[in-house]
Amino acid sequence: MEKVTVIGAGSWGTAIAFVLAENGHDCLLWTRREQQSFEINERHTNEAYLPGISLPTNLQAVSDLKTAIEHAETIVIAVPTKAIRDLCNDIAGIIEKKCLFIHVSKGIEPDTLKRISEVIEDEISPDKREAVVALSGPSHAEEVVLRHPTTITAASTDQLSAERVQDLFSNNYFRVYTNSDLIGVEIGAALKNVIALAAGISDGIGYGDNAKAALITRGLAEISRLGVKMGANPLTFSGLTGLGDLIVTCTSVHSRNWKAGNLLGKGNSLDEVVSGMGMVIEGVRTTKAAHQLAKRYEVSMPLTEALYAILFKDIPPKGAVDELMNRTKKHEIEDFFLND
Secondary structure: OOEEEEEOOOHHHHHHHHHHHHOOOEEEEEOOOHHHHHHHHHOOOOOOOOOOOOOOOOOEEEOOHHHHHHHOOEEEEOOOHHHHHHHHHHHHOOOOOOEEEEEOOOOEEOOOOEEHHHHHHHHOOHHHEEEEEEEEOOOOHHHHOOOOOEEEEEEOOOHHHHHHHHHHHOOOOEEEEEEOOHHHHHHHHHHHHHHHHHHHHHHHHOOOHHHHHHHHHHHHHHHHHHHHHOOOOHHHHHOHHHHHHHHHHHHOOOOHHHHHHHHHHOOOOHHHHHHHHOOOOHHHHHHHHHHHHHHHHOOOOHHHHHHHHHHHOOOOHHHHHHHHHOOOOOOHHHHOOOOO
């Protein structure tokens, strides 16, 4: 048994805590809202995020960050990307012992263009963290809490820490692999949300399976090109955190990025989509960061650029698709890891 604190009681944070509690760990779930903490402790539910699900009775929640951090040997960060730097700064002012840090967030910080592990390392000094592990892969919270078979990856530059996370989470419905390619895992996890937005737009316009298959395939080529230029192992993008996560996010009804794109394709404005969904759409923020990364590393990313134009330059989705289809002819295989 290990003392673990999960920071963030949204759908994925709650699902992660669900797995840890079922595995017999002393798991504490932190939420900003006292009312949500009360619901989890007294009713063993989190209806706002996982309706109809009974949570393990040994899973407890708190709304005081100091209590949450003091409890932990391992800290799991499960909040939206935009909140991570400020949260880690708050944790740094509280933490008094060395902890293992795990993050399950999927994004890139715009402007600094840092991956999530880099943001954590910026804010939490080495004397307060053992290592940073990214836990990522094709996984919807709604299916995990139903105990549907799920496979994901624990990635870290420290193999022993990745294996420790593997041991923490693995059970008969939740299988964890390890990977030392932290760059590739984090890039794949972040940029698949960009392609999922594009897939949703395609469906919203009314295009069919041909278009979606092309988006997934060419999207993977873009992600791979950028990731390899940043130092990732190209094989990572054929794995769970590359192709696997891309498929599930581009095709599932549970994907909020696909849902957002679908609404955009049907003619809704970005402001209408964001306000109407009431949840963070990581792909919007990541599109801006991906656009910046493409320029920094001089990598051609036409799908990303088309989505950036739709989101931030008010280009109609249909017009962006037409422009993509009329680009200069290319050779497919030579282009997969090279510039377009």
